[in-house]
Amino acid sequence: MAHKSTRWYNRHVHDRWVKKAQQEGKRSRAVFKLTQILDAHRCMPSDCGVIVDLGCAPGSWCAEIASLYPKARVIGIDLLPMESIEGVTLLQHDFLSPEGQQALCDALDGAEIDMVLSDLAPEMSGNRIVDQCSAIALNEGVIHFCQQHLTMGGNLLMKSFMGEGFDQVRQSLQAMFSKVKVIKPSASRKESRELFLLAMGRRGRSAPDC
Numbered sequence: 001m002a003h004k005s006t007r008w009y010n011r012h013v014h015d016r017w018v019k020k021a022q023q024e025g026k027r028s029r030a031v032f033k034l035t036q037i038l039d040a041h042r043c044m045p046s047d048c049g050v051i052v053d054l055g056c057a058p059g060s061w062c063a064e065i066a067s068l069y070p071k072a073r074v075i076g077i078d079l080l081p082m083e084s085i086e087g088v089t090l091l092q093h094d095f096l097s098p099e100g101q102q103a104l105c106d107a108l109d110g111a112e113i114d115m116v117l118s119d120l121a122p123e124m125s126g127n128r129i130v131d132q133c134s135a136i137a138l139n140e141g142v143i144h145f146c147q148q149h150l151t152m153g154g155n156l157l158m159k160s161f162m163g164e165g166f167d168q169v170r171q172s173l174q175a176m177f178s179k180v181k182v183i184k185p186s187a188s189r190k191e192s193r194e195l196f197l198l199a200m201g202r203r204g205r206s207a208p209d210c
Contacts, residue, residue, distance in 0.1 A: 030119055031060040032187035033196065034157075038068075041181065043155050043198055048072035049114030052104070052149075054095045054142055061117055062088045075107050096141050104149075112151035118142045118158040121194075129164070136165035139197075143172055146202065156199040163193060173199040 018029045038044060048069045053062050056076030066074045066087040076082075077091040077100060084090065089107050093100035120142065122134035142158050150156065156177070160169055173180045178201030188194050 028058055028060040029187065031064050033119070033185045034061050034064055034117075035068075036185040036187055037157060037183055037196060037198065040185075041183070041198055043115075043157065043200055044069060044072075045114040045155065047114075050075070050108065050111050051115045051117065052113050053077070053117040053119075054145065055118055055120035055138075056090070057082050059083070059085050059088070059090070061119060062090070065117075073111065075104065077104060095145065113149050113154060114151060115155045115157070116142065116146055116150055118156075121159060121161075132161060132163040132165065135161045135163075136169060139165075139169045140172075143169070143176070147176070150202050152202055152204060154202040156197070156202075158197045158199070160195050160197050161193045162195055166195075170197060173197060176203060177201050178203060 020029070020032065048071045050073045051065055051069075053065070053074070053076040055078050056062050057078035057080040059076060059082045062074050062076040063085045065072060066085060070087065074088045075091065076085075076088055077093055077095045079092065079094050081092055082090055091100070091103045091107060093103045095101070095104065118138075120138045122131055122138060124131050125134075139158060139160050142156070146154075146156055156173070160166055170180060170182065177199035179199070181198045181200075183196045183198055184194075185196065188196075
């Protein structure tokens, strides 16, 4: 275990995206995955609208969206505490819990969600089968949230992992959205099974009132 931790630390401190994040004052290297996808796929709503980031700690995606799109109304939710971000409403809750759902409804105050972001990943156990099941369960939770709250025509950007259950997640999105893309941004580590699903054009009725 110690050898594995040392190997991870050495890889982390020498990672080009970690260094770039530190140089630019970003909260994490994950921000570059977001910006690469946004730049390549132009998936932000035309009027920016309401953006909700599920599992947003440490807040790098929220901060970047608020900086790039100052007209957007950005709401982030996570179980972990975070330092405040100018222009962002941060909620400390599990987004799937009744308390989290109520906190989001209160923050939205009747507004519809135009885009959902999720860089959620499970806490890794080291057991590949268990970890994959946990990741897919998170994906399903995000999809359910979108079914309940994402407006017609809205978009979703969600982290997933290649493996058992991934194809079913993609098929669920294809049934719900007009277009679905599988993306591996260059800021993702090559050896990682991490992928991102970009789903655009939510089909069906508008999001219900809270």
